[in-house]
Amino acid sequence: MKQRNAKFTIGEVVRHKVFPFRGVVFDVDPEYANTEEWWNAIPAEIRPSKDQPFYHLLAENDETEYVAYVSEQNLEHDQSDAPLRNPQVYQIFDRAPSGQLKPKVILAH
Numbered sequence: 001m002k003q004r005n006a007k008f009t010i011g012e013v014v015r016h017k018v019f020p021f022r023g024v025v026f027d028v029d030p031e032y033a034n035t036e037e038w039w040n041a042i043p044a045e046i047r048p049s050k051d052q053p054f055y056h057l058l059a060e061n062d063e064t065e066y067v068a069y070v071s072e073q074n075l076e077h078d079q080s081d082a083p084l085r086n087p088q089v090y091q092i093f094d095r096a097p098s099g100q101l102k103p104k105v106i107l108a109h
Contacts, residue, residue: 006030006053007072011093011101014057015078016070018046022078023057023068024089024101034069048073058086 006028008014015022032039032050039047048071055075059068065086093101 006055008053008055008075008077010103013078013084013101014055014070014075015080016068017074017076019061021059021061021068022080022084023059023086024084024093025055026058026092027056029054029056032071038069058084058088058092060084060086 008025008028010025010028012025013022014025030053032052032054034054039050042048053072055070055072057068057070059066065088089101092104094104096102
């Protein structure tokens with residue numbers, strides 16, 4: 001297996017290149033790590049390669065908020081600076097003074 005570095009980082013806001021949704025990265029798999037059933041549900045003509053990073057997103061489109069699992073080749077940086085509506089975003093992340101989303105620090109007692 002070849003070594004791949006993820007292009008996007010946890011807390012980064014990204015946009016899907018084909019479908020009209022955006023979201024914030026909350027986890028990264030170095031290569032495909034979902035079920036075969038999910039994989040086979042993707043139409044073969046647009047099915048991405050498994051040997052690339054896949055991102056877990058707190059996603060949203062015009063209608064709803066949800067969790068998405070997306071290949072790196074289908075994502076790009078979101079340049080809109082529009083606020084995210086997904087209520088889970090601010091359960092997991094804090095906004096740094098720079099505006100970047102950073103995972104919340106939880107201190108164990």
